Amino acid sequence: MTLGNMFKMFVVVWVLFSAAAVWAQATDIETIRARYVASLIKTQKTDQINSYLRGLREDGSWPDIDYKDKDHANWDLYKHVRRLLSMAQAYRQPDGELRGNAELRAAIVRGLEHWVAKGYTNGNWFSNVIAVPRPVAETLLLMGDDLPKDLVEETTRKVVSKAKGGGLTGQNTVWVAEITFVRGLYEGDQGTLMRARKAILGQVRVTTREGVQPDWSYHLHGPQQQWGSYGGAFASSVIEWCELMRGTSLAIDGEELEFLRNYLLEGPTWITWRGRLDLSGCGRRLDEDCQLGKGHAVLRRLRQMCEIDEAHRATYEARLADNEADSANTLVGNKHFWRSDMTVHRQPDWYASVKMSSNRVRGTESINGVNLQGLHLGDGALYVHRTGDEYRNILPVWDWHRLPGTTCDQSIKNLIPSKNNDRPPVDFVGGVSDGATGVAAFDFRRDALSARKAWFFESDRIVCLGTDITATDGGPILTSVQQSLLQGPVVGPDGEIPPGTREIKAGAWVLHAGIGYQILDAAKPVLQISQQSGAWQNLTQEVRNDKPLTMDVFSLWLDHGVKPAGQTYAYVMFPAATAADMPRMCSESGVSILSNTPDLQAISIGDGDQVRAVFYRPGVLDIGNGRTLETDAPCLVTLDRKKLFVAEPTHKLKALQITINGRAVPVTLPTEGDAGRSVHGNMEMAFFTTVHP
Numbered sequence: 124m125t126l127g128n129m130f131k132m133f134v135v136v137w138v139l140f141s142a143a144a145v146w147a148q149a150t151d152i153e154t155i156r157a158r159y160v161a162s163l164i165k166t167q168k169t170d171q172i173n174s175y176l177r178g179l180r181e182d183g184s185w186p187d188i189d190y191k192d193k194d195h196a197n198w199d200l201y202k203h204v205r206r207l208l209s210m211a212q213a214y215r216q217p218d219g220e221l222r223g224n225a226e227l228r229a230a231i232v233r234g235l236e237h238w239v240a241k242g243y244t245n246g247n248w249f250s251n252v253i254a255v256p257r258p259v260a261e262t263l264l265l266m267g268d269d270l271p272k273d274l275v276e277e278t279t280r281k282v283v284s285k286a287k288g289g290g291l292t293g294q295n296t297v298w299v300a301e302i303t304f305v306r307g308l309y310e311g312d313q314g315t316l317m318r319a320r321k322a323i324l325g326q327v328r329v330t331t332r333e334g335v336q337p338d339w340s341y342h343l344h345g346p347q348q349q350w351g352s353y354g355g356a357f358a359s360s361v362i363e364w365c366e367l368m369r370g371t372s373l374a375i376d377g378e379e380l381e382f383l384r385n386y387l388l389e390g391p392t393w394i395t396w397r398g399r400l401d402l403s404g405c406g407r408r409l410d411e412d413c414q415l416g417k418g419h420a421v422l423r424r425l426r427q428m429c430e431i432d433e434a435h436r437a438t439y440e441a442r443l444a445d446n447e448a449d450s451a452n453t454l455v456g457n458k459h460f461w462r463s464d465m466t467v468h469r470q471p472d473w474y475a476s477v478k479m480s481s482n483r484v485r486g487t488e489s490i491n492g493v494n495l496q497g498l499h500l501g502d503g504a505l506y507v508h509r510t511g512d513e514y515r516n517i518l519p520v521w522d523w524h525r526l527p528g529t530t531c532d533q534s535i536k537n538l539i540p541s542k543n544n545d546r547p548p549v550d551f552v553g554g555v556s557d558g559a560t561g562v563a564a565f566d567f568r569r570d571a572l573s574a575r576k577a578w579f580f581e582s583d584r585i586v587c588l589g590t591d592i593t594a595t596d597g598g599p600i601l602t603s604v605q606q607s608l609l610q611g612p613v614v615g616p617d618g619e620i621p622p623g624t625r626e627i628k629a630g631a632w633v634l635h636a637g638i639g640y641q642i643l644d645a646a647k648p649v650l651q652i653s654q655q656s657g658a659w660q661n662l663t664q665e666v667r668n669d670k671p672l673t674m675d676v677f678s679l680w681l682d683h684g685v686k687p688a689g690q691t692y693a694y695v696m697f698p699a700a701t702a703a704d705m706p707r708m709c710s711e712s713g714v715s716i717l718s719n720t721p722d723l724q725a726i727s728i729g730d731g732d733q734v735r736a737v738f739y740r741p742g743v744l745d746i747g748n749g750r751t752l753e754t755d756a757p758c759l760v761t762l763d764r765k766k767l768f769v770a771e772p773t774h775k776l777k778a779l780q781i782t783i784n785g786r787a788v789p790v791t792l793p794t795e796g797d798a799g800r801s802v803h804g805n806m807e808m809a810f811f812t813t814v815h816p
Contacts, residue, residue, distance in 0.1 A: 151371040152316065156264070156308045158367050160215065163261055167213040169220045172227070175206050179230050183237025195247040196491035196665050201254065203243075207234045208258040211265040228269055231262070235274060239281050247491065253298045256286040260305040267309065279306065288322060292333035293343045294353040297326050297360045304364075320373055323364060326357065327379045329796070335382075336462040337796040339390035347485035347545075348463035348478075350391050351417040352406030358387060358424050365431045384432055387424060388442065393458055393467050395421045396474040397511030398446045403465060403478035403504060407487060407494040409518050409662060414511075422446060448510075457561035457580055459554030459770070461799035464501070466554040466563040468580040473638075473698035474508040475585055477528060477578050479565045481552035483774065485545045492664030496523040498538040501545070503528050503565050503576055507585070507698050509637050513607040519657040520674045525603040530567065530574045530589065530683075534598025544569075551739060553772025555759035555801045562759050564724070564737040564772060571596035577724040577737045579714075585696040586714055591721040592683055592690040600683040602645075602692055609675035610636040613652055614702045622652040632705050635677050639697035641709045643716070646690060647682035691719055717744060733763040753782040767804035774798035 178185050185203065192199035210231050213221045221227050238259070244251050260283045263275055286302035288295075300322035307315030326334055333343050334357075341354025348354075361375075361383055368374045375383075394401040400417040402409070425439045432439070445452045451471045459466045464479040478501055480486030486501015487494060494500075505528025506514065524533050551566035565576045572594040579586040587604075594600050613620045614634045615627075627633065627648045632641045642648045655676045660669040683690045693716055697708050717725040717734070723744060725736035731747045738744075738760070743753040752762065756779040759770045769781060769790050781788045781804060793800045 151373060152308065152311055152313065154371055155316075155367050155373070159305070159308055160265060162363075162367075163212060163265060164215055164217070165212050167209055167216060167219070167221075169213070172210055172213045172221055175210055176226060176230050179233065181233075183233035183235075190241070190243070193246060195245065195250075196493065198245050198247070198250055198254075200243055200245070201250075203234065203238060204255055204258045204262075207231055207238075208262050208265075210234075211262040214269075215265045223269075228266070231266060232270065232274060235259075235262070235270070235278055239274075239278050242281065249295075251285055252291075253286060253295070253302070256283050256302050257298070257305075259283055260286075260302050260309070264305055264309040275309075279310075293326060293341075294357045294360070295343070297323050297357060301360060301364075316373065320364075320368075323360070324375070324379060327361060327375075327382050329382075331462075331796040335386055335390075336460075338460045338462045338800070339386055340460045340463040340465070341386075341390065342462070344488055344490075345485055346462075346483060347488060348404070348460070348465060349406050350394060350404040351400050351413075352408060354391065355417060355420055358383070358391065359420070362424055362427050362431065366427070369431070380432055384428065384435060387421075387428065388438065391421045392425070392442050392454070393469070394476065395446060396452075396469075396508050397448060398422060399508075399511040399515075401467075401474075401476050402506055402514060403476055403500070407489060407497065408665075409494060409497065410665065411516055411659065414515065418446075418511075456558050457556045458558075459556045459561055459563065459801065461553060461770070461774075461801075462796070464552050466556070466561055466578070466580065468561060468585070470582060470699070472509065475506065475580065475696075475698065477503060477505045477563045479503055479552050479563065480546055482546055482548055482550050484552075486547075487540045488545060489540045494540060494663065496521075496538045496662055498535070498540050498544065499523065499526050499529050499531055500540075502526070502531065502547075502569065503567060505529075505578065505585075505587070507605075507638055507696060509698065510610075513610070513636065515608065517606075517608050517674060517676070518662055519659045519672050520655040520676065521606060521657070522655065522678075525601060525606050525678065525680055527603050527605050527607070528578075528587075530572070530576065530592060530600065530602040532570065532572050532594060532597040532600055535570075550773040550775070551757060553759060553770055553774075553799050555761050555768055555770035557761050557766055557768045557801070560735070560761060562735045562737060562761060564759055566739065572600060575721055575724065575737075575739060579726050579735050581714070581728065583697065583699065584708075584714065585698070586716075586726055587692075587694050587696065588716070588719045588724045588726075589690075589692040590719050590724060592687050592692070594683075594686050596686070599685055600687055602681040602683065604640055604642075604648075604679040604681065604694055604696075605635075605638075606676060606678045606680075607636070609652060609677045613650075613677060616706070620650065620652065624649065624651040624653065626650075632709050633679060634700060634702055634705055637699060637701070639700035639705050639708065640679055641695045641697070641705075642681070642693075643695065644691055644693040644719075645681040646684065646687075646692075649678075649680050649682055651676075651678040651680075653678075689721075693719060717746070728763075734760070736760045736762075750784050751782075755780045755782075768801045769804055770799060770801045772799060 188202050189199040286299045288299040300319045304319035341349050343349045343353040365375050394404040395418050398418045399414040405413045429436045429439045457468045464484040466477050468475045480501035487497045504526045524531050547568045549566045549568050554563040561580045563578045567574045574592040575590045577588045656673045658669045681692050715727045727734050738754045741755050761768045771792050788804045790804050
């Protein structure tokens, strides 16, 4: 074969190959477009769509929409673009009464023309960049060639193209990329699709900025845990794209799928109990049944992953089974999310978490009139669950000065979180975990109030210590042990306790809804069984409902008085107890408090071979039986005969030294994104056995 013939053959092969590639790309676009359209088409009530048709004015507007509204949260004009999308869904609905209806098509055209001509915008950037362009782009996709080409081009230029990602991060970047992807589908542009795909998958990674963190928590709006809001939307978005692009040249590969698996199983799944998301994971939108709605969203994603990630179906199914009401939880252990200042503890029949904040991590936020009472949500809120309904919809009647676990000044009037008060000026905030048990510690500061608080999570109890509780100004200072819905009788050593408010003795115990409480040390423990009232509108302007609600509430708190100086407290929670159990559990010497001072909070378990300690400064702890535990730097320690785990809560040090019975154990600490993570010290069992054979 001559060189010329070889060249001609090469050209022919190249042309055929290119044509095949173009054909394959076109086929992929058609496949993805069909899947996306199918996902958009929802059954619409014909009567509702007909009411939109009858109400639409000649100029393409509706008389019941306030087109002058400027509200940032509940912008009335959203109704306009949402109605257009509903009408487009009815237009494309298979076997629908209005499928392909000419009058409906003409109405959609008028509605789009009106919006484009008026150029409506809102002071909230999210409305202009994401909330409006998305339904408009999806309307264009659904209508396809049934819209005038010039209207599609003008709508794309003036509305859809406002979805730009400059300066955005995390899920906001994903939302913008999704809108761009929809545009690529209705324009049939492979290049646009690939750019959008790249932007979406650019967020499928671990980062120390906004997005998925090294500990599998999710941050947005600064260093702020957002599992139930933006983090939930992130998981849903990536799963949706997995389903849309499966089997095409744009499909998500194994590495990205592994990342998504780790995020779901090590993040949101850990804070979902009996189908409810932990309140500390719900974000700023604390509305009616938020725990249930956000929890069910996590379970829905696990079901989707059973199909997408079939090789790990058994794991997803196990997590789903854990959330069934009659199933014992099998996801058992302790985990501290060092990037979010949150500790989670799971046992077969109970769940607990504590949410803190620091100069590194925001406690919460209030935006656009939501979360108007949430100032203390990151101040050491301790939630304990058995059924999952302990706090269901209690939010409107809650006394937000007494969130469970927090120590608060009762005279604070403004409970709206802001950038001036969402981070306490402290860095000693963190947790240490050995995977089964753990310790959380909080050097708490808010205005004139300060305290050092520690929580010790064991298999059958939570030991809660407070020390150096001091306030130089303000009103009464209370530590809330619990504030939950009243679920059945409240019982003490002398039987059932009637409703009312009463002081109880230190050392006494109380049992309610299967959770026992023993107050070991407190100036004035107070038990209250009463009705509390409130309204959803006090929490969020998004809910325009000021109808008063009244609920029966169980409350237990410790009254430290006005301007306390160096007060302490100690109490134990038994989250799986009965009235018959409580005398034994309270009297047995299973836990000993070794120290509760401003420098050191520590307990020992059993015969003292298990020690949990919070060193706020270098020091020596007398373990007993001639044994000592010493550190040369502030840290958290959990120690037993087999293992030593250490965490450095300030995230500043690179190394420290633990000394056990005179034997030094050097500990190299993680840095950068892993700073604050628990590390396993190299400890020999001989350290104990030399003293304790």
